Amino acid sequence: MAGFFGKLLGRRTATNSVDLLAADLDVLPLASIVVTRDGEILSSNAAYGALVSGLAGGLERVDAIGREDDRPMLLSALSVEDASTVEISTAGAPSRVFRFLIGPENAGRRMVCVDDITTFRILEGQVVQSQKMQAIGQLAGGVAHDFNNLLTAMIGYCDLLLQRHRPGDASFADMMQIKQNANRAASLVRQLLAFSRKQQLKPVVLDITDALIELSHLLRRLIGQQVTLDLEHGRDLGMVRVDLGQFEQVVVNLAINARDAMPRGGHLTIRTSNDAVTHPRIIAHETMPAGEYVKIEVRDTGTGIPTDVIGRIFEPFFTTKPIGAGTGLGLSTVYGIVRQTGGFIAVHSQMGRGASFTIWLPRHRGDIQDEGPREVEAASPTEAAQDASILLVEDEDPVRAFAARALRGKGYRVMEARHAEAALQLLEGGEVPDLMITDVVMPGMDGPTLIHQVRQNLPSLPVICVSGHADDDLRTRLDQLGGAIAFLPKPFSLKQLSSRVHEMLKNG
Numbered sequence: 001m002a003g004f005f006g007k008l009l010g011r012r013t014a015t016n017s018v019d020l021l022a023a024d025l026d027v028l029p030l031a032s033i034v035v036t037r038d039g040e041i042l043s044s045n046a047a048y049g050a051l052v053s054g055l056a057g058g059l060e061r062v063d064a065i066g067r068e069d070d071r072p073m074l075l076s077a078l079s080v081e082d083a084s085t086v087e088i089s090t091a092g093a094p095s096r097v098f099r100f101l102i103g104p105e106n107a108g109r110r111m112v113c114v115d116d117i118t119t120f121r122i123l124e125g126q127v128v129q130s131q132k133m134q135a136i137g138q139l140a141g142g143v144a145h146d147f148n149n150l151l152t153a154m155i156g157y158c159d160l161l162l163q164r165h166r167p168g169d170a171s172f173a174d175m176m177q178i179k180q181n182a183n184r185a186a187s188l189v190r191q192l193l194a195f196s197r198k199q200q201l202k203p204v205v206l207d208i209t210d211a212l213i214e215l216s217h218l219l220r221r222l223i224g225q226q227v228t229l230d231l232e233h234g235r236d237l238g239m240v241r242v243d244l245g246q247f248e249q250v251v252v253n254l255a256i257n258a259r260d261a262m263p264r265g266g267h268l269t270i271r272t273s274n275d276a277v278t279h280p281r282i283i284a285h286e287t288m289p290a291g292e293y294v295k296i297e298v299r300d301t302g303t304g305i306p307t308d309v310i311g312r313i314f315e316p317f318f319t320t321k322p323i324g325a326g327t328g329l330g331l332s333t334v335y336g337i338v339r340q341t342g343g344f345i346a347v348h349s350q351m352g353r354g355a356s357f358t359i360w361l362p363r364h365r366g367d368i369q370d371e372g373p374r375e376v377e378a379a380s381p382t383e384a385a386q387d388a389s390i391l392l393v394e395d396e397d398p399v400r401a402f403a404a405r406a407l408r409g410k411g412y413r414v415m416e417a418r419h420a421e422a423a424l425q426l427l428e429g430g431e432v433p434d435l436m437i438t439d440v441v442m443p444g445m446d447g448p449t450l451i452h453q454v455r456q457n458l459p460s461l462p463v464i465c466v467s468g469h470a471d472d473d474l475r476t477r478l479d480q481l482g483g484a485i486a487f488l489p490k491p492f493s494l495k496q497l498s499s500r501v502h503e504m505l506k507n508g
Ligand SMILES: Nc1ncnc2c1ncn2[C@@H]1O[C@H](COP(=O)(O)OP(=O)(O)OP(=O)(O)O)[C@@H](O)[C@H]1O
Pocket: 253, 257, 258, 261, 300, 302, 303, 304, 305, 309, 313, 314, 318, 319, 320, 321, 325, 326, 327, 328, 329, 330, 331, 332, 354, 355
């Protein structure tokens, strides 16, 4: 630091008797001042004048421009002899962040250069925030993946028990309780997957106006009579390509939050419009590329969101509601769905003046047709003994054990393999299955690679892929493999497993 200041002042700091007041601050490229130990400004350059213009007292005392709690920090840095750097936020709104480079003390005076680093700090905050969201997403996705395996086994064994204990049996009601609770756990896991953007979407080309009109009856019931709902539909609104159920979930979650923020009633407005974005825009901490979007604003007249809370509302499990009232997954689900759909979401709020959430979804141009993957009918196979052999590849023991038992119970012959390599060995041994069921994520070779290898010798072998999540990447890989491949999401029930197997054997 001394070297830096020394250079600026023509290397005169070699002696202790430099007269800082004689320095020509206007030759300096930075906003600069000379101050006393207690913060009084003795001289300043034009750049400094420009920097603090509009900030009261900025030309008299160096600490006058700072926020009350930041001022002591600056003054104490001036009172120690050594050079130092201090960052303070300015008083008033919008607040800016100034960095003070304080030169070493010289005869009771010091030279200070000041830099406005507001933009830098905002960008830095955005990077930190987006890394945080990404890390939480990865964590949530990982937890959800493990939970899906556990739940598949729990729900599956429960189904097996239920086959032996029919309604009327003393244990039936208890088992139904277990199954219902496992299903509730599965729906929590789905929300986590939504946040980590790893859930399966069935996008269709959708008219948001129709979807909102359709949804408005439910919304009115949800928000109660104290809150009025206004729909303001944009004219000639573009189409979007989203999963309808997920889109409804987004609007419902936002509406419920709005209702909770308006305990004494108020207005909930949902407004749609087209938004042609000509330059990339920073939305929250992400960059929205230029393009055509459909904008959906959900605005309420509730309590508003405090500034210390607003930065965290999209995090999973963040809630300000009492224990039992909120899980804190509402907005993280919204965020995940919007981002997985290629959209963006921003929030604006002022305390006491309500909150407004804005969503941009990419406008869809092109064919209007249902592109969603085929849904399997839940028809359960009736035939008791099925003469077919199935190769089952799954690394999770409880999942494999349940699936094998369930399939054997249906009369299939089942070969079990705990990883892809073991499956290949079985096939090399001369086994020829009629169907292969394989997990996607396994240690060693993964599902898609296994399918590719197996298809070299058995090109028409039908395959069912089971997985806790299906990101776009996996879909593309499966599509590239071609042939008869069905997808079965975890957790699955006995019925879902057997009907998918039945269907593949029939068609495949
Ligand atoms: N419209 C709003 N007005 C005021 N505060 C809001 C609004 N929407 C969300 N919040 C704040 O954000 C927090 C997180 O919302 P989120 O929907 O993720 O969880 P939750 O509503 O608390 O619980 P859950 O939705 O899982 O039942 C809320 O607890 C609340 O403090």
